[in-house]
Amino acid sequence: MRILFAGTPAVAVPSLRALVDAGFDVAAVLTRVDAPVGRRKVLTPSPVAAAAEELGLPVLKANRFTPDLLAQLGTLGLDAAAIVAYGGIVPPAGLAVPRHGWINLHFSVLPAWRGAAPVQHAVLAGDDITGATTFLLEEGLDTGPVFGVMTETLEPGATSGEVLDRLSSSGAVLLVQTLSGLDAGRVAATPQTGEVSFAPKLGIDDARIDWSQPAVAVRRRINAVTPEPGAWSMLDGQRVKLGPVTPAAEDGGEEGGEDGRTDGGRPVIPPGRIDVVGRQVLVGTGTEALALGDLQPAGKKMMKALDWARGAATRGELVFE
Incomplete structure (x- = not known):
């Protein structure tokens, strides 16, 4: 053929x-x-x-x-x-x-x-x-x-x-x-059947993370736009690129978040706020916190979130916008 x-x-x-x-x-x-x-x-x-x-x-x-x-x-x-x-x-x-x-x-x-x-x-x-x-x-x-x-x-x-x-x-x-x-001559095309849905291209604006959304929605959006166009949030007026996130470890709940609140053993932190709990860098969402993996601050290379957080801790409270 x-x-x-x-x-x-x-x-x-x-x-x-x-x-x-x-x-x-x-x-x-x-x-x-x-x-x-x-x-x-x-x-x-x-x-x-x-x-x-x-x-x-x-x-x-x-x-x-x-x-x-x-x-x-x-x-x-x-x-x-x-x-x-x-x-x-x-x-x-x-x-x-x-x-x-x-x-x-x-x-x-x-x-x-x-x-x-x-x-x-x-x-x-x-x-x-x-x-x-x-x-x-x-x-x-x-x-x-x-x-x-x-x-x-x-x-x-x-x-x-x-x-x-x-x-x-x-x-x-x-x-x-x-x-x-x-x-x-063994195959023939047959009409499509079932529910129709559409998938337009996702642009850079679609990749900005809204931390007030539930954790499952935040995680799905980050995964959906990885690697292109790449998830991001604003921090102190600068764009930070984000790699995939994971659910926070349950044993981090006692130290995490404002007043140590937990949700089923997982830390609850105000949406967008960044807390270091043990060896986790946690970010609050509309529900439970998520753990950052890799991120890329403006003008720098992608790095482990914990390495970044150690240097950023001197800046006081950190909140993704």
């Missing part, structure tokens, strides 16, 4: 490698143009572009489907196109190019979490199950009929980055199976 592969970020690379390993004839790889990376804004090829060049595959770089790009695709004799997080809309003229259409690997169990950030929203919502779906791309937002689905348990403490890493590997297997079945 002669295919085009379209993708851009690192989570799409396992699918590209899996298709090559499975023996598919990858006529070309379509990815977005080089983008500025780092403080110096150095133009850098996408992870998919780098992998394609390593594999010796022709690379097409485009952020939109121009007439020239469509003409190029039309000369490739494509049976199908596999698309994984390409980051652009395929117009009707592009959808019509491959004989079997575009097969999209999406990291949710459709129709749940249609959109750009399905894993982040699944973590934010506290879903019990996540997964990946292969479906036939059409003009609607992730509305096309489904070829295959795989599922896995979503652990409460997992970050979106960790979940995506796993799904990028297991989803690659699903994509290979789907295209192999399509080539052999």
Whole structure:
């Protein structure tokens, strides 16, 4: 089967490698143009572009489907196109190019979490199950009929980055199976059924932590935006980046918080206030306290919260805004 592969970020690379390993004839790889990376804004090829060049595959770089790009695709004799997080809309003229259409690997169990950030929203919502779906791309937002689905348990403490890493590997297997079945005439797409939900991209404003929320909501939001765009709070007028947090140890309750209050053995601290209890750096929420793991003060590198707190203790009471 002669295919085009379209993708851009690192989570799409396992699918590209899996298709090559499975023996598919990858006529070309379509990815977005080089983008500025780092403080110096150095133009850098996408992870998919780098992998394609390593594999010796022709690379097409485009952020939109121009007439020239469509003409190029039309000369490739494509049976199908596999698309994984390409980051652009395929117009009707592009959808019509491959004989079997575009097969999209999406990291949710459709129709749940249609959109750009399905894993982040699944973590934010506290879903019990996540997964990946292969479906036939059409003009609607992730509305096309489904070829295959795989599922896995979503652990409460997992970050979106960790979940995506796993799904990028297991989803690659699903994509290979789907295209192999399509080539052999063994699979057919069926309409989506179930409750629809949407997953728009989460921006930097969505990553600011509201410590007045219940602890479970705070923890889910931090996990959802880790590693991108990254959780943060304000402290003394400066932004502090936050890594994942954990429930406070129950034996820290007697020393923690204002007047030593506890909730079922766990310390209760006013929302946003930071207390050092033993070897824990605790932050109050709308319910019980949470223990900080790593954080990054403005102008510094990521560090252990306890190391930071020892130096910050001289500043008096510390409260996240």
